[in-house]
Amino acid sequence: MKAFLILEDGTVFEGTSIGSTREVVSEIVFNTSMTGYLEVLTDPSYAGQAVCMTYPLIGNYGITDDMESGRPWPDGFIVRELSRIPSNFRCKGTIQDFLVKHDIPGIAGIDTRALTKILRDRGTMNGMITTNENYNFEEIKPKLQAYATGDVVSKVTCSEKTVLNGTGKKVALLDFGAKKNIAKSLNDRGCEVTIYPAHTKAEEILKTNPDGIMLSNGPGDPKDCGPIIDEVRKLYESDTPIFAICLGHQLMALATGADTHKLKYGHRGGNHPVKDLQTGRVYISSQNHGYVVDTDKLDPKVATPAFVNVNDGTNEGLKYTGKNIFTVQFHPEACPGPQDSGYLFDRFIEMMGGAK
């Protein structure tokens, strides 16, 4: 069946429908990872967005257990070509079936490079994926313009607290849409990880006296998370060691008086170089963010940059002055992407007083 991707600026790509045939309006973003489409699909940070994979051959190894959450989150999936048959010893099914099962629409067979160039040049845009051949752009246009991701954190966070047992440090993980591997990375290092829903009050967490608090990644504009920011402020003031990733990093910045802004087209992929300003070392990181912390509005008495993106100089991490807090914009938990910055979890454990 034919499908169409219609962008806010009137550009239309014609392709083949994959997954669900329902119509969807979303923010269109691209990801440059060559492997890890399944981790991308199941990363809750993509909630409210339709993601285009720049690598043209997708689905080669099918569906495996490599999922970062219980279900796929993007509103739509845009690919050049879906593999007709997957091949991998762990393969349990095809992307096509997976998308259908979770009612996620998509489009294949379009010139994904041309789409990526449009997004790169004109910035992230909203768009619609539809199988309706008789669409009327003038009717669609206002819908596209009106679309906003909104409070997607509420949609993706867990509904109740869960615990991963461990004999080491006790870590409270605030789930704003956490990828599984964050909890796993801590748990693998012996930590007992308690995962809290995003809207948990700071008091509730602090009263359990955790050794450290982990703020997770998550979707959307950090400024849409007002109430959460207030709680994060309380956590900041608690003197508990805190490590934050991606949205968590942005929320901590907003909670402490800094500002964030939207990037033209974001950083999504597994090849972004970030420099650890403490050591001068450069690490290749996994990234997925559309917003970034403004460093020029940073108060050095509160926080100073700890990591910087080598490509565009944007902020990739903060060290909080006088606090046991550091936060990063990129994803040390990888999945997908390079595992180079996994050492940050060790740094966090050291910050909590070292392994027990």
Place this chain on the structure above:
Amino acid sequence: MPKRSDIKKVMVIGSGPIVIGQAAEFDYAGTQACRSLKEEGMEVCLVNSNPATIMTDKEIADQVYIEPLTVDVLKQIIIKEKPDSLLPTLGGQAGLNLGMELAESGFLAEQGVKLIGTTAETIFRAEDRQAFKDTMEKLGEPVAASLVVNTVEDGIKFTNTIGYPVVLRPAYTLGGSGGGIAHNQAELVEILTNGLRLSRVHEVLVERCIAGWKEIEYEVMRDAAGNCITVCNMENIDPVGVHTGDSIVVAPSQTLGDKEYQMLRTSALRIIDELGITGGCNVQYALHPESFEYCVIEVNPRVSRSSALASKATGYPIAKVAAKIALGYTLDEIPNAITKKTFASFEPMLDYCVVKIPRLPFDKFITATRKLTTQMKATGEVMSICNNFEGALMKAIRSLEQHVDSLMSYDFCDMTDEELNEALTVVDDRRIYCIAEALRRGVSYEKIHDITQIDIWFIDKIKILVEMEQRLANEELTVELLKEAKRIEFPDNVIADLNGKMTEEEVRKMRYDNGIVAAYKMVDTCAAEFDAMTPYYYSVYGSENEAAETSGRKKVLVLGSGPIRIGQGVEFDYCSVHATWAFAKEGWETVIVNNNPETVSTDFDIADKLYFEPLTNEDVESIVNLEKPDGAIVQFGGQTAIKLTEHLMKIGVPILGTKAEDVDAAEDRELFDEILEKTQIPRAAGGTVFTAEEAKEVANRLGYPVLVRPSYVLGGQGMQIAFNDEEIEKFMDIINQIAQDHPILVDKYLQGKEIEVDAICDGENILIPGIMEHIERTGIHSGDSISVYPAHTITQDIKDKIVDYTERLAKALHVLGMINIQFIAMDGEVYVIEVNPRSSRTVPYISKVTGIPIVDLAAKAILGHKITDMGYKPGLQPEADYIAIKMPVFSFEKLRGAEISLGPEMKSTGECLGIAKTFEEALYKAFLGAGVVLPKHKQMIITVKDADKPEALEVAKRFEKLGYKIYATRSTAKFLQDGGVDALRVNKITQESPNVMDLILGHKIDLVIDTPTQGHGDKTRDGFLIRRNAIETGINCITAMDTAVALATSLESATTEYTLVDVATI
């Protein structure tokens, strides 16, 4: 970290002559690195024995020594040039080994020379089998159970503990020389014995066989600060068991999930970090197809063939970055030359798929076994880029120029199902075609996978191509079907053939009428995330074109020479690159089309635009439609480019330089005869034929022996000397195995002195840089002959005639640009053998030793400049006051079963130079450069045909005087004894031991002189067995008396004090 201040003058070691396993990729890497060093203000001193390379140009380095790559020579150059640093990681295994020897001997420390790029300790830990194993164990990185052995006995003992099959890997060899898989003790003994001999340190690793696992490679980089990145990973379609150089390779990996991908990536980075590599490095893995179990196969702590491929596949200039790292820069300080916005510390992301196919030489060596093993056999490779795998595979297939353009090109139709099953088990260069046939017959994926171990994902892709064949054959060609066929890169001619009712022309017209045309996408290292500045393109169908339109300047299309093969090597890339530079200097916009990832011409900053595409009529036409060049230049790209001439003219592209009809006149027998008649130049009598009957008729009219050859070929492909009717039949049969578009030539064979000339013609005058003379008499292909400049044994009268004939021919053929002519000088007369109105194999060599920029001048002549205006006097240029000798280099030991005796069909893979004040020293250096390091045991075997016996006697006397003990078979021995040589008679192979074979296998023989009797290629003949066994046990084997004489001369003048010539000052 900024640039180190203690590095000012860097010596770079090249990789020497092109051999199997070490080809043009090191010219590419070396050239790029030298340019990068010069960019940083370094003084660069280059040493490489290979004159055909671009890296040995004076534009590339400050001092250029085209000298034998031996420790002694390097020491003398270091003493003379006093570099402060030595960069050994760019010259392949050869360069690395030399750097190590210089470091280990303490010489570098004595001279205050630093090894940069990577330390000796790092090289040792990566290259030494035991040290490598220890390092991997320390890291907890798995390697296959293995043991380093120095004796066959130890090998057997160890194998008995781990079980057969085992893989054997000799230490410090290139292209996996001497390696293999042994399935039983007999094979173990054979391969191990050979491997121990080939290893520099007499070590072979015996290893658990992991054949059938996925073979995955990672190209990684690390700087001195410890920053690490992966440039690219690659997956071999052929599982472990086939050398990666002989495998079909895809980039990036296709069947690995992120978990597997990152697991191996992390492992690779841990390994280079532990080894402390500073620069580029290649790590090879075997990954179990049904678990996460993996083994590290090997680590190459240098740039390699794979890194050249990775560079071209991603756009990331590995050698350039490696050179900067060697100078002390960190990755985040080095700008990304492709985007000019980002830095070298990132990882390229591909938004396309790359396929590499090796170019195997079995069309040249028809007796050689086609079986692919862990010992590399390919001479070169092609790469293609597309946004789908099927398309990339199809494009790569037709880039090979081996008369293949689809998966139907090798025909397995006649086989029964049983035979086909059997054929599937054979691992050779035809395997994918065989799989395609199995799929046509409905053999299941699982069955094919069980037999071949090739991943089902790839088998399905082949099936998609097969399904398209079937649809094209059975269905009406609709626009939709045509679109889909083009998306997966079916060429028009294949579509037409399958359709059966339409011609290629009609298919093309249908495409054009419906707007189904190629679009071009950019290789930008970043999957379009950033705007890139470097116009490096590949074609796709069904997408938006992004190749920027350019106009304003005149635009030239430069057609490259495709994959490196015997007969068409790196020389033609040298010519293409120089032609491009020359046109650029004249203000033209330059566009290169080529498909060879190993070359300088496909580097991103050589031309204004690079199209990485197959060199076929259709693919080039698509580029022409877009670029609308003002002209195309074909005379520098070898036969590959010449073949495109006709079509280029048809589609209205002016051919710059000599016109196509004149090129034809030189190739077409009748037209050429007319020209010779007109110019009154004699040639050997001959005729043109199509059938064996006609050939025999002509041969008998001329009288045997005769030369039989197809027209329009390079490297004398299919050329043979026939002595009787039987041989004519045999040779015609071989030639006609491939349908011939052009007639076959049968000429009277004249045995005389062979002379070769390259000349430039501006339409009025000619310029001859120099006359070359061959050591070997006619009958041996010019590419396989030892060539001497200046010609030193011919009279002035002959020289004058040659200059005169050259001028007459150049004018009669209206040459504008290059012309190459081969002559025979016999009894005071000069005959023409052949004329090639194009650039030749000898152009780089003669350019370097005369200091005349031949390609540059030819390009200018093409553009209308006159020789006299360019500062040259027309005619033959003054002779140099030294002698430069080009020596052919062979790769016979890599090709089991190949006939090594020389003849009219070219067999050498590369060349080296010997340059000195005297003929004798030049000859000695040339042999040395070619790896002939004698004497060792001072024992030799002579077995020659009757006609050669008188000459053999003279040679034997000279070797006897040099202290050689001479063994000879019965009749040769008698002849030598009668002539006063104290020759020892040995039994023939078929006679009882000890016989000649025992002697050879005893490892005490330096040299075999064996001139073959007629009828090459009979594998059971004594001569063939002697030659093969000599080669395979590392004995120098000479098959022409002239070569033997030259070697005697060389050894008589052996020296250890060399005249070192800085070629850059010529």
